[in-house]
Amino acid sequence: MLQTTTEMMEGEGPTARQQDVLDAVLRLLVEEGDRLTMTAVARRASCSKETLYKWFGDRDGLLTATVQWQASKVRVPPVDRKGLDLASLTSSLERFASDWLRVISSDTSIALNRVGVVHAGSDKRDLGAIVLERGRFALGRRLKPVLEAGREAGLLEFDDAETAFRTFFGLVARDVQIRLLLGDRLELTEAGIDGDAVRATQQFLALHGAKTGPKAL
Amino acid sequence: MLQTTTEMMEGEGPTARQQDVLDAVLRLLVEEGDRLTMTAVARRASCSKETLYKWFGDRDGLLTATVQWQASKVRVPPVDRKGLDLASLTSSLERFASDWLRVISSDTSIALNRVGVVHAGSDKRDLGAIVLERGRFALGRRLKPVLEAGREAGLLEFDDAETAFRTFFGLVARDVQIRLLLGDRLELTEAGIDGDAVRATQQFLALHGAKTGPKAL
DNA sequence: ACCGAACCGTAACGTACGGTACGGCTTGTT
């Protein structure tokens, strides 16, 4: 409720102790869903509620900080645009696909997306927007340069990178995310994920691969 | 809380008056999200809370009845498997795709899916399972016979109908559902939906269309 | 006309939880 800087809002990230608290929130979010209480957080993190409110302002502030904290932990392996050939492009796409599948099927991602969906349903749209921004849109920003590099190298053909990305997204995610969010017990094995990544990549290449030479599959 | 038949649980569907109540819940769910209160429902539906509890048992019972009621309203236009050629198959798929896009982008669907996601996050997994069952899985059951008819007619090629359906699902829905659930203002015009349906269908045919004769696109 | 069932509107109850206040402990500073 306080507009005045309640800490955290400022530049530098959370302190080590605050990170511990946020990790506790994350774990609790996985276990309890959105009905976690401030009391439970305080108990789990071995801190007082007073401290929680001093650091994060209110419950929403705590959840927001948690979402951002988790998002900041996702590291982005940069893609080298040099020496791009079909093999390296293929493996890049497969890599993106399997990484993404692993992310969206993780407990934390599911819990965070649930929180985002809940908040998007209230008037507080912030959390949903953050999850979207750090998830789906961040992925798009990372992948589009790869697609465009592929096009410049004559390996891919498409008009709009955004549209091409969305096709790739659909081929990779399919019904996985909505099923997991709705509670479907969908067991994704390592091998299954890798297989799906290969399949999605091949399908994408079949749709957008340059028609020069014999296409794979 | 009552285990004894609290009405509704039995065979016949809700009475006309009960349907009015459920429609009110639906409207309220669209407006308020999951934070609708029993008091608000009673006021909106012009009925007493006592009646709500008598008819639906408790809050979850009311929500469950609402989800099932909405799901039962979706009518299924049967697909004729006779005289299947590429043109009719294509238009069937396009029809499915545009119908589906219209459903998942509707206010009621978004609200209902949000409720399902929320409940899937609690221990009450029922609502999520129902939404999944009446949504994604119902679509699969409806579409798979069409795909298999297309295969028998020599128009499609695939090993597993389930896998083929999931590909189609991904090509149609892409990132639309998760974006809407997370609160993204995604304006889907009629023309845009129809265009996406055509695109998804063409992509699906490019991947799974029989290799006899020149393929479209 | 009378009776009972169903139902409406509202008031009341109990509880869970967000948020606040406070006493005591630890740690670092002078």
Place this chain on the structure above:
DNA sequence: AACAAGCCGTACCGTACGTTACGGTTCGGT
């Protein structure tokens, strides 16, 4: 040693909401 700051644990407050209870009204059956 004395003091201040920061924080933990706990008790407390106010409120929102699920649930129950009840008086009054409508309505179909006899």
